[in-house]
Amino acid sequence: MAHLDNALARRVAAAPALGGLAGLAAAGLFYSTVIERNAFTLRHNTLAVLEPGAAPLRVLHISDLHMMPNQRLKQAWVSELETLEPDLVINTGDNLAHPQAVPSVIQSLGGLLSRPGLFVFGSNDYFGPKPKNPFQYFKTDHTRTFGEPLPWQDLRAAFTERGWLDATHTVRELEVGGVRVVAAGVDDPHIERDRYETVAGRPNPLAHLRLGLTHSPEPRVLDRFAADGYDLVMAGHTHGGQLCLPFVGALVTNCDLDRSRVKGVSSWGTSMKLHVSAGLGTSPYAPARFCCRPEASLLTLTPVSHGDAAFDEDHSLPQLASETT
Template identity: 45%
Template structure:
């Protein structure tokens, strides 16, 4: 007669099964809005609500994610910022544009690309992912990025890839500085600065926002040098799997893991900026897991200092 399993082994096995079901079936569908308030506007300025969406990694069949993104129009944001990795499948473009249309129709929308807006998903060794950034430098891009860019622009989206634009939102002049994805070395600070120079002299009271997909330190430093007061990024998935009490195990770039999710401050010896790294709304179809890291959109309210 065989021996019964030790009670501790039974408990551990049940716990492991529970974690697996939670992280692969439940948590990655628990979309949430993470809210922040920052005192960045001048006295008397009307508040500005900035909605940041990142890392949708959308696949055509993910109708629940599409419906949730469309529902965000009810938040009535004043500005929508898309920080890349919107595509999660070669055939996701039409579903993505459908998801974004209600937001783009009511609010100014700006975007930069991430690596997955050029490269379709592929299986990666999860151990290697934890050890070093998964930079793509040898694959041939297989997503039609030109069609994606044109589709976003046809919705009214402003292309900030290595670019700059100045817009007015609720009476405040915003200067938007954007870099293409440093993760695949598509960023060009020189091109961004040339575009900024073409804007001419900035108004006396202008708020500068930096936008980039992957928050590599060099890119953050360049945006800081150009006087960005708020930098918005994604890419990290917040670590995707976080250990309670420890946090993210990786940022998939050279950003400290302590800043892999949420609002923090990025600074050098001379200046500082708020940095919001969105944990994003998706994951690769080859890594359908999130643990202690719910998929999120960020709603950042900019207001006058009290």
């Protein structure tokens, strides 16, 4: 009987610890799915990438909205971005997470669609999300499954009717704020839709900025942009890791990019800069973020000069109440 009494005593003693762990897990789940997932932030970056003598250019980078029609708080926050009055808007895809989300995306972007803009699409513009085993994200070669088709043609038509330029597999040249920009993009490399040969070659040497666009920052595509002499490539897709650990950072990038470049500014090759947005949304089947707030980025591009360096600083627009959808 004594050994039974001792076992019971150990179980009683362990109960508070187990209860504490359960409470901690519940608090973490609440924080990541309700609070941080809706703690939208605006990241400011300054990058010296323009040709000498060019005027500074303010570029707003939006990516990975993964919009659902009922996500009113995210829609309201995104609609405030037009008050930034950027010179150029870049959208690197994954706007949709629902077949009826196109009106919500267009309404949220609002006045930004009246400003010069460029875009490429990601897989979640073409196909809806599906439930996945989260451990698959640790394997870059896992079998990909696609959900129902999404109305990407309607989204593209809405963007282009308002004046944004589709950079997918084409080279675009435009002048914004006195800055001559040449931009080229590829379709989503994450699902093997990229055809870099359609834009291959050195861009116009008279441009002040040579800009590459891709949804997923796959190294094979970044290498091609760098070899052709692009100054800056902008991408999304990684969600900044989405679930990160303090002092460790992102556990996965969901592509072949290394974890050190999962979000923000980095160098690629000898002279090209890479900017990866951590994005503003999540899949509805994985609605959580931890140590990785949803973000848009305002980049101030300046002329190259000796001693220039990029820097990051987070700023939040007015906080909105949390949503649980």
